[in-house]
Amino acid sequence: MAETKEKSLSDKKPKPRVRPIVRLGIFLISHSFHVSVVCCTAGVLALFLLPVLAKNTYISENALMPGSASPMLSNQHVSDGNRLVKDLTNPNSKSSETGIESHKIIAQYMLDLGAEVSFHKFHPQMNQFHPLHFFSSPDSGKIQENYSCSSYGINTVGIIRAPRGDGKEAIVLVTPYNALKSGFGEALSLGIAYSVFSLLTQVTWLAKDIIWLVADSQYGEYAAVAAWLREYQTPKFSSLSTPNAEMCPDVNNLFELKGHSISGSKFSNSFRRAGTMAAALVLKVRDQNEQFEDTISIYAEASNGQMPNLDLINVVNYLAVHRQGLRVNVEKLWSLLNSSWLKSLGEIFESLAKVAKSLYPKWKFGIPATEYVEGTATLASSLYYQALGVPTGPHGAFRDYQVDAITLEISPKFSLDKVWRNDILLRGGRLIEGVIRSVNNLLEKFHQSFFLYLLTSPSKFVSVGVYMIAFALLIAPLPMVAASLYVDANSSSNCSKGDSSTPSAITDTDEHSIAIRSWRWLNSAKLVFIVHLWGAIVSLLPYFISQIPDCSPTTSFMIWVLLSILSLLTLNSVLASPLACAKATQEKEWALVKSVTISSVFIGLGLMSVINFATAEIGALLMVPMCLLAQPLKLDVRAGTLRSFCRMICNLVLGHIAFPPAAFFLLKGMLDGFGNANVGDFWMWVESLWAWNSATYLFIGMVQLPCWVLCISILFHTC
Amino acid sequence: RPKQEEFSEELLLKPFPDHKLLAHFHFQSSAPPSTSNGCHHHLFPKAISQLVQKFRIKEMELSFTQGRWNYESWGGFDPISSSNAKPPGVELWAVFDVPQHHIDASWKNLTHTLSGLFCAPINFLESTATYSTPEWSFPPASGNVRYGTLPCEAVCTENLTPWLKLLPCRDKAGIALLLDGPLLYRGFYHSQRLHLTSTGSSSEGIDSGIILEQTLTVVLQPNSEMAIEVHASEKHIQPSWSLSSIFGKQVSGICVLAKSSSVYLLLDRGLLAELKFPNKENGKSAANGLTSENFWSNPSFELSANPDRIFLEESSSHSKSLSILYMFQVEKYSESEPFDIGLMWKVPVAWLCQQTPLHASRFLMGSGNERAAIAISLKSTQFTEGFMSANSKDGSCELRVAVFQVVPWYVKVYFHSLRVFVDQQPRAVSDIIEKIHVSPSKDKMSPGVMEVVLKLPCRVNTAALTIEFDKGFLRIDEHTSDANQGFDIPSAIISFPNFHASMVFLKDDSLNKSPEKCPVMSYTEVLLVPLTTPDFSMPYNVITITCTVFALYFGSLLNVLQRRVAEEERFLKAKAAKKTGRLPLLLSKLSAKLRGRRLEPLHSPPSSSSFINSKLVLKVILVAGLAVGWQYFSS
Numbered sequence A: 001m002a003e004t005k006e007k008s009l010s011d012k013k014p015k016p017r018v019r020p021i022v023r024l025g026i027f028l029i030s031h032s033f034h035v036s037v038v039c040c041t042a043g044v045l046a047l048f049l050l051p052v053l054a055k056n057t058y059i060s061e062n063a064l065m066p067g068s069a070s071p072m073l074s075n076q077h078v079s080d081g082n083r084l085v086k087d088l089t090n091p092n093s094k095s096s097e098t099g100i101e102s103h104k105i106i107a108q109y110m111l112d113l114g115a116e117v118s119f120h121k122f123h124p125q126m127n128q129f130h131p132l133h134f135f136s137s138p139d140s141g142k143i144q145e146n147y148s149c150s151s152y153g154i155n156t157v158g159i160i161r162a163p164r165g166d167g168k169e170a171i172v173l174v175t176p177y178n179a180l181k182s183g184f185g186e187a188l189s190l191g192i193a194y195s196v197f198s199l200l201t202q203v204t205w206l207a208k209d210i211i212w213l214v215a216d217s218q219y220g221e222y223a224a225v226a227a228w229l230r231e232y233q234t235p236k237f238s239s240l241s242t243p244n245a246e247m248c249p250d251v252n253n254l255f256e257l258k259g260h261s262i263s264g265s266k267f268s269n270s271f272r273r274a275g276t277m278a279a280a281l282v283l284k285v286r287d288q289n290e291q292f293e294d295t296i297s298i299y300a301e302a303s304n305g306q307m308p309n310l311d312l313i314n315v316v317n318y319l320a321v322h323r324q325g326l327r328v329n330v331e332k333l334w335s336l337l338n339s340s341w342l343k344s345l346g347e348i349f350e351s352l353a354k355v356a357k358s359l360y361p362k363w364k365f366g367i368p369a370t371e372y373v374e375g376t377a378t379l380a381s382s383l384y385y386q387a388l389g390v391p392t393g394p395h396g397a398f399r400d401y402q403v404d405a406i407t408l409e410i411s412p413k414f415s416l417d418k419v420w421r422n423d424i425l426l427r428g429g430r431l432i433e434g435v436i437r438s439v440n441n442l443l444e445k446f447h448q449s450f451f452l453y454l455l456t457s458p459s460k461f462v463s464v465g466v467y468m469i470a471f472a473l474l475i476a477p478l479p480m481v482a483a484s485l486y487v488d489a490n491s492s493s494n495c496s497k498g499d500s501s502t503p504s505a506i507t508d509t510d511e512h513s514i515a516i517r518s519w520r521w522l523n524s525a526k527l528v529f530i531v532h533l534w535g536a537i538v539s540l541l542p543y544f545i546s547q548i549p550d551c552s553p554t555t556s557f558m559i560w561v562l563l564s565i566l567s568l569l570t571l572n573s574v575l576a577s578p579l580a581c582a583k584a585t586q587e588k589e590w591a592l593v594k595s596v597t598i599s600s601v602f603i604g605l606g607l608m609s610v611i612n613f614a615t616a617e618i619g620a621l622l623m624v625p626m627c628l629l630a631q632p633l634k635l636d637v638r639a640g641t642l643r644s645f646c647r648m649i650c651n652l653v654l655g656h657i658a659f660p661p662a663a664f665f666l667l668k669g670m671l672d673g674f675g676n677a678n679v680g681d682f683w684m685w686v687e688s689l690w691a692w693n694s695a696t697y698l699f700i701g702m703v704q705l706p707c708w709v710l711c712i713s714i715l716f717h718t719c
Numbered sequence B: 001r002p003k004q005e006e007f008s009e010e011l012l013l014k015p016f017p018d019h020k021l022l023a024h025f026h027f028q029s030s031a032p033p034s035t036s037n038g039c040h041h042h043l044f045p046k047a048i049s050q051l052v053q054k055f056r057i058k059e060m061e062l063s064f065t066q067g068r069w070n071y072e073s074w075g076g077f078d079p080i081s082s083s084n085a086k087p088p089g090v091e092l093w094a095v096f097d098v099p100q101h102h103i104d105a106s107w108k109n110l111t112h113t114l115s116g117l118f119c120a121p122i123n124f125l126e127s128t129a130t131y132s133t134p135e136w137s138f139p140p141a142s143g144n145v146r147y148g149t150l151p152c153e154a155v156c157t158e159n160l161t162p163w164l165k166l167l168p169c170r171d172k173a174g175i176a177l178l179l180d181g182p183l184l185y186r187g188f189y190h191s192q193r194l195h196l197t198s199t200g201s202s203s204e205g206i207d208s209g210i211i212l213e214q215t216l217t218v219v220l221q222p223n224s225e226m227a228i229e230v231h232a233s234e235k236h237i238q239p240s241w242s243l244s245s246i247f248g249k250q251v252s253g254i255c256v257l258a259k260s261s262s263v264y265l266l267l268d269r270g271l272l273a274e275l276k277f278p279n280k281e282n283g284k285s286a287a288n289g290l291t292s293e294n295f296w297s298n299p300s301f302e303l304s305a306n307p308d309r310i311f312l313e314e315s316s317s318h319s320k321s322l323s324i325l326y327m328f329q330v331e332k333y334s335e336s337e338p339f340d341i342g343l344m345w346k347v348p349v350a351w352l353c354q355q356t357p358l359h360a361s362r363f364l365m366g367s368g369n370e371r372a373a374i375a376i377s378l379k380s381t382q383f384t385e386g387f388m389s390a391n392s393k394d395g396s397c398e399l400r401v402a403v404f405q406v407v408p409w410y411v412k413v414y415f416h417s418l419r420v421f422v423d424q425q426p427r428a429v430s431d432i433i434e435k436i437h438v439s440p441s442k443d444k445m446s447p448g449v450m451e452v453v454l455k456l457p458c459r460v461n462t463a464a465l466t467i468e469f470d471k472g473f474l475r476i477d478e479h480t481s482d483a484n485q486g487f488d489i490p491s492a493i494i495s496f497p498n499f500h501a502s503m504v505f506l507k508d509d510s511l512n513k514s515p516e517k518c519p520v521m522s523y524t525e526v527l528l529v530p531l532t533t534p535d536f537s538m539p540y541n542v543i544t545i546t547c548t549v550f551a552l553y554f555g556s557l558l559n560v561l562q563r564r565v566a567e568e569e570r571f572l573k574a575k576a577a578k579k580t581g582r583l584p585l586l587l588s589k590l591s592a593k594l595r596g597r598r599l600e601p602l603h604s605p606p607s608s609s610s611f612i613n614s615k616l617v618l619k620v621i622l623v624a625g626l627a628v629g630w631q632y633f634s635s
Helices: A002-012 A020-030 A032-053 A075-089 A100-112 A184-200 A221-233 A249-259 A310-323 A340-359 A369-388 A395-399 A418-441 A464-475 A477-498 A508-518 A521-545 A553-583 A589-611 A613-629 A633-639 A642-657 A660-672 A679-691 A695-715 B046-055 B079-084 B100-118 B122-126 B157-165 B174-178 B181-185 B243-247 B269-275 B283-288 B382-391 B538-562 B565-577 B582-595 B611-634
Strands: A116-122 A153-160 A169-177 A209-216 A276-285 A295-299 A327-330 A404-411 A453-457 A460-463 B006-015 B021-031 B057-066 B089-096 B145-150 B189-199 B209-220 B260-267 B301-303 B309-312 B324-329 B342-345 B358-365 B371-380 B398-407 B411-422 B425-427 B433-439 B448-457 B462-471 B487-489 B493-501 B518-523 B527-529
Touching: A020 A032, A020 A477, A032 A340, A032 A369, A032 A453, A032 A460, A032 A464, A032 A477, A032 A613, A075 A100, A075 A184, A075 A418, A100 A116, A100 A153, A100 A184, A100 A209, A116 A221, A153 A184, A153 A221, A169 A184, A169 A221, A169 A418, A184 A209, A184 A276, A184 A418, A209 A221, A221 A395, A276 A395, A276 A418, A295 A310, A310 A327, A310 A404, A310 A418, A327 A369, A340 A369, A340 B611, A369 A453, A369 A613, A395 A404, A404 A418, A460 A464, A464 A589, A464 A613, A477 A589, A477 A613, A521 A553, A521 A589, A521 A679, A521 A695, A553 A679, A589 A613, A589 A695, A613 A642, A613 A695, A633 A642, A642 A660, A642 A695, A660 A679, A660 A695, A679 A695, B006 B174, B021 B079, B021 B174, B021 B243, B046 B057, B046 B100, B046 B189, B046 B209, B057 B100, B079 B209, B079 B493, B079 B518, B089 B100, B089 B122, B100 B122, B100 B145, B100 B157, B122 B145, B157 B181, B157 B189, B174 B260, B243 B342, B260 B269, B358 B493, B358 B527, B371 B398, B398 B462, B411 B448, B448 B462
Parallel strands: A169 A209, A169 A276, A276 A404, A295 A327, B006 B260
Antiparallel strands: A116 A153, A153 A209, A295 A404, A453 A460, B006 B021, B021 B209, B057 B089, B057 B189, B089 B145, B189 B209, B260 B324, B301 B342, B309 B324, B358 B371, B371 B462, B398 B448, B398 B493, B411 B425, B411 B462, B433 B448, B487 B527, B493 B518
């Protein structure tokens, strides 16, 4: 061991003083086992403490001034909105096959308000796997020839120009609407948006233009919004790529009818724009609801765990709770709410806080156990959706263009009577009006508040400065253990030789062999590199597999697994085998491999924490114990003590859990029950990950999977 | 005998198709080129004449604008809109009559003078990075012209007051009585303009006449009953209005210093074509019988006052319909019988204003903080088709479009990336561009200027011009106080050299005193480019980090300088030999532990120490436990 060597050396002659920082490093490395146990426990504990440490949100940007003006939305506007809802739900309007009638109705309503109206027709663009398009800015769309007349969507866009504004900025209001099979909820959301829109045409305080986008959601809400944004931000001027949809009779019909409307100049079939988008709100109304009060759900997660500025959520939360009396909730993992262990953990924290408070009254960090459980459930879902990297709604499309956006889903307590409908129109409308008015007050873009945070409730958040501590504690042991293993592996071979002779007899001739030994880690590094290369190949394979036509998810998954194994064997035989054989005789080979693996995992986790914190955190929870515990099973079997037996069990369990598909099925089983798990599900999940350009996919393919393979290889190492 | 100084005031009202009303105030003062009066003036504002004399200004225009001119519904082809539609904020251009190398100095002094005169930060235009020198594409003037804009300047009454002070009667009498600040700024568009022209022999400098035109253009929504009966069947009927209902006042007499004082009502070609005058068939007689009753007692509208004169537009070659101008002389009215004019609509009418041949809009493309592109898209309006057919005698008819674009230096435009699309087809730049002049920007020195004349086929439907740029990094002190808002790219000017907006009326009058053709030009939108902003709390961080680095550096340096290795070793040996006290012993043990000489784990250092040490720890723990217990049970 390192200590024994040092001791033997220092006993002989007075040791020169070592710098304190170096001494501390040596101390930490030599006690790496204890340090890693303490750090990992502290890291997990800190993660569970996050709901307790969450702070109350506050509106950071003074210019927002939410709720400082009394709402101007009156019953007049509500009845306007009601009129639109009636017209849209009228069976006559649904007679048309393509739902163009309802678009015409909406456009006519907008025109009557004096807004500029245009239709934007788009072809839904299938998300495809572009191996090199991760992190790249959204492109202006792929050229696809096989557009047909039948598959296009129509977004209706209305723009109010701020009478005295300079038109440099705009606020976007999006209501997804499927003309073909619209529920009452969608019509109601249009009604709310229309009542706000009709108010905004009359107000004098408007400084930013208002864009109302009725997104045709028959090909998905996200696709419609993304298509409109693509046209808005990166239009194509050349017609070579645009399909000749003008040939399609329906669309022409639509445009012609509008053409000779009376306020003709306000309508145009060209794409209309306003200025730079300041913020966007997506408004939805849920059809069915079993809740007892009107609630509003906020969805904020965009691709790769990006969040809108916290101020936007704060404004909505403040106005909804304190002005409109709506209950606000954010997404929770419902299965966690009933878990008893979480409840007891919360009770422990609560009683601890009670004791602390009685000791010193100013220590007020405790929260009630129920609140703790709810906070943890919210935090877990916040982590989960950020880690997934898939946007939770159409607002995700805006974030790709650095526009702050959230989705608001109003779920009213359901009843059919008219008073209720007016009430929800009035309150929803006033909420939207208030948010728009606040954003309208902004002089600068959102920048004051947080962009990196996790929500534990609509009014509580954990900022980056706090949650990074948990992660840092979790990954802190990695470099120490790596260094300790490296030192260990190097010195143990030294000792084995040095024991026979006196240490002073180490001569110059040995220095050469020491030099060679100290480079031994390169072999392990090579192995690790090969496995990571394999990881990159595995993450590219789905692109080719997805080209195979008519492949069910299950078969695709099987092909993927087979190809992965095949490529691993090939790589191993081609690149690794000759040297591996030569070095196999060396003892402690596995320690070096483990050391390099741990280093690479540390680097991978560190990089990922910058790109998407939540993925890194969840990955660290899985991988750090596995990496730290990995030791050849043979050694443990040979040792035969209780400790080594425990370690063996842990290793085997972790080896199963940390395998990405296994982790996926476990998580899915925990959330939805194990009954309907299917092998193809994993393929579907992976497909969705790459379709959304999620960095999690890269992380799994290039960090977690190689790490797992290396750990397994250490477990089955023949020492 | 030299001419007298003169002042005249006019107000022109014009209904717009989108239920709004244009009120265009026009005040003109002129000083004759004479030295007889010395430096004294009767009517002409002295500040302006001094300005002209000092800086040798040939021509100058300063405009303060709020809101956007809606080219689609308010038109852009008539003289009023093409000379009074201005970009938001402040725009200033001036032509100097001084040697080339003095121009910049004159410009700087001029901006300072004007900023004092108009209570606006026009002096920001002083730095060379903000103004530019258009070569030939700036239509109103050519030659020694300097052009600068402040797009983000907010306009308010404190800019209006000094402007009103230049009028001989201020806003106390005459038409200017209607100018009420709060009311004007409630409008949809508001532009106050000051135009200076010096005439006569300019070489002597002092001996030149000056014409000062002050115009104020407002677009107002006639305060009608529209809001109440918005759902009535007659919602398309134009709102009826009168001067008193719009401005809340009536004109109760003229400014006695004014030579003439008149109010005009203009109904433009599109509207007249829709109205179908009863005697439209015999247009000749209409032109002759100017006093004919049937022009103002029309089935579709009614005027509340009898016009004093009616002018018909002189028929030009290409337009079939004509505009009509009603004139009311305010001189006839008095305090007891104030002047008021109203227009009452009886039937709904819808028409289109005369549009520019191409409607221009400009927008930003791309996302992110690194690169973006400016796109100017031109779309043909209905007007073009009719006009082109008249103009295309020979087969190859061409439409010339001049684009004048100034970009600030931090928007680093790549001029090679200029791309032109005509009717959605990419075209070679050399085919389309007739003439181009580019002056690249210099960092912190001068803005980039691009002047292009496009040569488009007449039948063009859409055309687009894109150019890419890099977003520059600004130093922390170059950011404005609201840096996170983004930075403005001033409006581009799109002009049509082939066309001239003119409106010539049969009986020449003061409104058309200058029947020279004014160029057709339109301004595009102002763009907002978000640039990367530094962390403005950065100085604090920098100070902290720098101090830490310094502390570490000097600390270790001193440490190294002080240290004597040999003595230290001797000291250590001596210390080992000597029996040490309790605390040093403890410390040395701890340090030995830190060095890792022993194999005891970290978590039990006190227990492994000497007996006295463990006793001490026990004592401490006991006391602490007592304290905790007491605290717990007492509360």
